[in-house]
Amino acid sequence: MKDEPSYKNRKVITIGVVSELTGLTERQIRYYEERKLIFPERLARGNRKYSFSDVEKLIEIANKREEGVRTYEIRQEMIKETKKENDKKARNKMLRGQINARFGIQKD
Template sequence: MTGQLSYKNSKVITIGIVSELTGLTIRQIRYYEKRKLIFPERSEQGNRKYSFNDVEQLINIANKREEGVQTFEIRQDMLKEKRKKSGSQLRDEMLRGQINAQFGVNKDR
């Protein structure tokens, strides 16, 4: 599935539908966007568009907020997770490069 956009990542859902799916108010969703916890795209008309992954993220945020976790803490956890993933991806690429160099494999072939 490399190079293809998964349906879960496609930004096609309007804020009203997201509100219905998550139980959050539109105001709450906009607040989480302002706090940089969610990143919708904008249509040509300026409407926010969300993905299924965004919906899942909003549900996770709402659950954490119910547990008393502050938005700042949620953001910090998201940044740590992102760094962890990018570090893991970098290691994978480096290992792949070492293996390719060792065995004379060329990606362009």
């Protein structure tokens, strides 16, 4: 059960529903995928499935675009955020390892 994604990250929503929820056209949604801003799951027949997290991200993207932010800038910001998140995870893992080593805690 732990390996299952949370309901927010499960890819179950069709592009038509995402379009209705976000107010974006299907073409706009596909464009944001082309620009590597979102990553829907692709089924065997080519259909796309989105998650609630994808819907939230699309709304954020649309708001930034309305403010005049270019898709390139949005992508660069996403890359920085992902790097920062990965660095934080690595730092936390290292600290846990150091604490475990210091107090003689063995991992099974």
